[in-house]
Amino acid sequence: xxxxxxxxxxxxxxxxxxxxxxxxxxxxxxxxxxxxxxxxxxxxxxxxxxxxxxxxxxxxxxxxxxxxxxxxxxxxxxxxxxxxxxxxxxxxxxxxxxxxxxxxxxxxxxxxxxxxxxxxxxxxxxxxxxxxxxxxxxxxxxxxxxxxxxxxxxxxxxxxxxxxxxxxxxxxxxxxxxxxxxxxxxxxxxxxxxxxxxxxxxxxxxxxxxxxxxxxxxxxxxxxxxxxxxxxxxxxxxxxxxxxx
Numbered sequence: 702x703x704x705x706x707x708x709x710x711x712x713x714x715x716x717x718x719x720x721x722x723x724x725x726x727x728x729x730x731x732x733x734x735x736x737x738x739x740x741x742x743x744x745x746x747x748x749x750x751x752x753x754x755x756x757x758x759x760x761x762x763x764x765x766x767x768x769x770x771x772x773x774x775x776x777x778x779x780x781x782x783x784x785x786x787x788x789x790x791x792x793x794x795x796x797x798x799x800x801x802x803x804x805x806x807x808x809x810x811x812x813x814x815x816x817x818x819x820x821x822x823x824x825x826x827x828x829x830x831x832x833x834x835x836x837x838x839x840x841x842x843x844x845x846x847x848x849x850x851x852x853x854x855x856x857x858x859x860x861x862x863x864x865x866x867x868x869x870x871x872x873x874x875x876x877x878x879x880x881x882x883x884x885x886x887x888x889x890x891x892x893x894x895x896x897x898x899x900x901x902x903x904x905x906x907x908x909x910x911x912x913x914x915x916x917x918x919x920x921x922x923x924x925x926x927x928x929x930x931x932x933x934x935x936x937x938x939x940x941x942x943x944x945x946x
Contacts, residue, residue: 717745718781720895721766721796721863725775728765734773735761736919743863743895748886750906750927751899753916754942759899760801762916763865766897767791767798780862795862801871803848804855807841814840814851820858828854828884846877853881857888863895870902878902882909903938907931915941 719742729735736758743749751759764770766777768788776783779791788798806814811832815825826833829850835843843851849869856864866885870878882898886909889896900906907913913930915923915937922941923930930937 719743719778720745720780721897722778723762723766723775724778726762726765726772726777727774728761728770728772730761730770734919736765736916739775739921741766741897741914741921743897745862745893745895746889747911748889748896748898748909750910750913751897751916752903752906752913752937752942755901757916757941758919759916760867761919763798763867763897763899767796767865769798795860797856797859797861797864799852799856799864799866799869801867803845803852805840805843805848805851807839809840810837811840811843811847811851812836815855818855818859820855821860822858824858825851825854828857828888829880846873846880849873849877849881853884857884857894860892861894863897864889865897867899868901869898870900870905875905878905882906885909901942903942904934907934917941 722742723739726739727734727737739762751762753759761770765772768786768791772785778784779796780794784791806817809817815822831847832851832854835847840848840851853869869881882905885896888894898906898910907927907930910927913925913927914921
């Protein structure tokens with residue numbers, strides 16, 4: 702693990718060029734910056750965790766990377782080219798973004814939710830077979846875990862180049878969280894999808910991630926291989942994950 706102030710960066714998985722990269726990124730709301738001078742890269746097939754206390758700037762980072770927030774300074778490169786395109790354009794070019802709010806049509810059946818997303822139906826049901834059993838059930842009557850399975854599977858089944866996911870585990874039982882994270886891990890490996898996960902469950906996400914960035918007060922303060930972070934997880938939780946900013 703390394704301080705980002707040092708010139709020696711931790712080794713990254715593989716040698717492929719990043720599918721999504723931010724350089725010197727500064728973004729926020731109105732004229733007020735929230736994140737500052739971020740350098741983040743996600744390569745094909747790797748799962749990267751973005752950790753930090755509430756208010757550290759993690760969601761703002763995802764919004765800026767996705768095109769939902771304008772970049773104040775720095776650049777975002779998607780597919781090797783700088784972009785200022787909005788999210789709907791990036792989505793057409795292979796970006797998927799799963800937000801904290803589950804994007805389920807509550808009055809539609811599970812199967813209609815899958816179809817309306819123009820997804821690979823078979824792939825969705827292979828990822829989460831329970832959805833086949835719940836195919837005729839309205840989205841609003843699914844459990845929280847089933848709704849998150851549906852949301853995640855729809856995003857992945859469109860074969861994105863990169864997936865951004867904000868708090869997949871929010872409000873869910875540990876067993877369901879493991880199932881979601883395991884699916885993300887498997888799909889990244891099998892299909893070369895790069896993944897950036899924002900998570901509060903530090904120890905759990907470290908079991909599935911390749912690399913980790915840790916944010917504090919809008920800046921990346923640590924980065925490293927997941928195996929390195931695991932060795933100091935108690936220290937990191939106490940120093941960077943507790944007490945708000």
